[in-house]
Amino acid sequence: PTTVYGISKMAGEKWCEYYFDKYGVDVRSIRYPGLISWKTPAGGGTTDYAVEIFYEALEEGKYTSFISENTGMPMLYMDDAINATLKLMDAPKENLTVRSSYNLGGMSFTPSELAAEIKKEIPEFEIDYKPDFRQQIADSWPASIDDSVAKKDWGLSYNFGISEMTKDMIKNLKIKLNK
Numbered sequence: 045p046t047t048v049y050g051i052s053k054m055a056g057e058k059w060c061e062y063y064f065d066k067y068g069v070d071v072r073s074i075r076y077p078g079l080i081s082w083k084t085p086a087g088g089g090t091t092d093y094a095v096e097i098f099y100e101a102l103e104e105g106k107y108t109s110f111i112s113e114n115t116g117m118p119m120l121y122m123d124d125a126i127n128a129t130l131k132l133m134d135a136p137k138e139n140l141t142v143r144s145s146y147n148l149g150g151m152s153f154t155p156s157e158l159a160a161e162i163k164k165e166i167p168e169f170e171i172d173y174k175p176d177f178r179q180q181i182a183d184s185w186p187a188s189i190d191d192s193v194a195k196k197d198w199g200l201s202y203n204f205g206i207s208e209m210t211k212d213m214i215k216n217l218k219i220k221l222n223k
Contacts, residue, residue, distance in 0.1 A: 046184065057144040064143035072132050073145040077118035077189055079125055080209060082216040090178045090185070093155060094119055097171070098213045101162050102223050106170040109155040113173050116157075116187040120150030121204040121212070128200055135198035142193055146200075149191035153206050161210040 045051050053075070060071040078091025085099065086092030093111050100107040111117075120128075128148055159171040194200035204212065217223070 047181070053145075061144040070137055071143055072135075072140065074129060074132060075145040075147050075189075076125060077120050077148060077150050079122055080119055080213070081122035082213050082220060083122070090181045091117055091119060094158060097155070097158060097162065098210075098217055099221075101166050101169045102214070102217055102221055105166070105168055106172075107159075109159075109171060109173045110176045110178050111155050111173075111182050112175045112179055113156045114154050115179070115182050116152045116154045117182055117185050118150055118152045118187070118189045120148055120202075121209040123212075124148075124150060124202045124204050127203070128194075131200065132194070132198055139197050141197055146194040146197070147189045147191045148194065148200070149189040150202060151205055151209075152188040157206065158210070161206050162214070164207075165210060165214050 045054050057073055057075070060073050063069040064071045078089075078094060080091075080094050082098070084095075086095040090111070093107075093109050097107045097109070125148065132146065155171070155173065159169065162169050191200055
């Protein structure tokens with residue numbers, strides 16, 4: 045990590061590992077990718093285009109992405125994030141091999157791939173691209189995250205891919221926004 049946010053997260057993960065190694069504290073931690081939810085509007089972060097795009101698609105019929113068209117980043121639908129968290133908390137202690145933080149990979153997609161899914165539900169939707177300062181941050185992210193250890197240790201699995209997420213986001217936002 046090269047940002048204060050990333051450095052702080054890594055320091056916390058190392059503290060978790062230390063307390064497990066030194067005192068046997070049953071510490072469990074998850075490293076989430078960008079989270080997507082219809083319940084809370086985006087807050088301006090790098091992955092928040094993946095939430096903003098749905099609001100704008102329903103309210104304006106168009107969206108200007110601050111991330112370039114072909115920049116892939118790992119994302120996770122909130123339902124899967126909650127399920128993964130509960131599954132880790134319920135996992136038998138003896139199955140866990142990681143005491144710093146488990147990766148959740150979710151799904152990886154680009155703004156253009158997400159726009160294509162939205163167009164399946166809202167054919168008139170339009171998108172254009174005007175990358176800003178967040179593009180540099182996005183370029184520093186991996187395109188995908190290896191979550192194989194979580195799958196092996198405690199049976200991590202996901203219910204939502206890009207298509208399922210898009211349908212669920214639009215369905216729930218239509219209700220929330222009275223559209």
